[in-house]
Amino acid sequence: MGKLAPALTALGLAAALSACGSEAAPAPAPTPSVAASPTPSPTPTASPTLAPPVMPEAANAHTEAGAVAFTRYVVDLVNYSFRTLDPRPLERLATKYCKNCRGGTDGVKEIAAQRGAVSGGLWTVKSLQPSRLNVPGDPIAVTFTFDAAPEMVTYPGGKTDRYTGGAARDRLVLTPTSSGWQIADWTVLP
Template sequence: MTLRPLAAAVALTSALALSACSSDDPDPVVADPTPSAPSSSADPTPSEDSAEPWEEKTPAGAEAFMDHWVEVFNTSFQGGDARPLRELATKDCDSCEPFADLIDSTYEGGGEIRGGGWTIATLTRSARSKTADETVTVTFKQPRMTVAPAGGEPQTSPAQKSTYVFDLDWAGGWAVSQMVLL
């Protein structure tokens, strides 16, 4: 293709565009563009946007995981579904099972657990255990709680503080491998 036919095509297109407007026609109405966030290669990818702090394999991620763990723990205790709590533990975390078992056995026949949720009073990273990727010591504020199994005698525990040491392992995400009450 030579330049002459290309130049003629550009000239013809320009002439047609200009001839479409006449002085008798009203000015075209053009909507203001809506502002949008500029796109750049520095913008995080969608997977980075959706990542939670506790989904990072860092010491800070391990600490943030404990905030997530207590949220899931409270939801499980109040709602009666221990599966999400179990999903935050390794398969060999024998010390994790009593909490999940209490939830299951209480709610199975229509029982309930009453009281507010646990909150973290203090959280510190501990000396790493020989078998864990991270170790944290957490002191929880526990409200007064009543465990009322279906057909059984309700048991009420007073408001208190308790301290646990959590060993955390990373396997594509943090998981509790052991928790010990101090």
């Protein structure tokens, strides 16, 4: 599962995303990277009153900049899922064809069903690189790098899983919708 597995296993995304079970998207054409300001990780304690992040207006634009803003929003929702074990906002962003997305959100549900608690594991985006894909529907792929903080999952009865975290690189293939974007594919890159 590579460097990404420790940071994602608790969220349930590692098994799903590293499987790369969805159809392969065409390789994106190279474009310059967009430097990302490191986003400070929020406090990793769960809060039942924590509201999901609000999608920024810029994420609605069907442009490369809009796709980058949407990808940042997706990462915010991954962090929200770590903190609250509520994958519903993230689920709503994925097409029914994104098997890796569904596997990941199902993993979050499983941790919640087992009354587990996640500490740490939050992602900090380091860079984003959008590129248009020359296929029908005008999708945009966004390759992004991030650091995942060390993580601990604690279950009732004392079982604890620990993960070291680390640097990772993923790619989202986004398809335009009337309200912004949807995730058509999520791939863990080497």
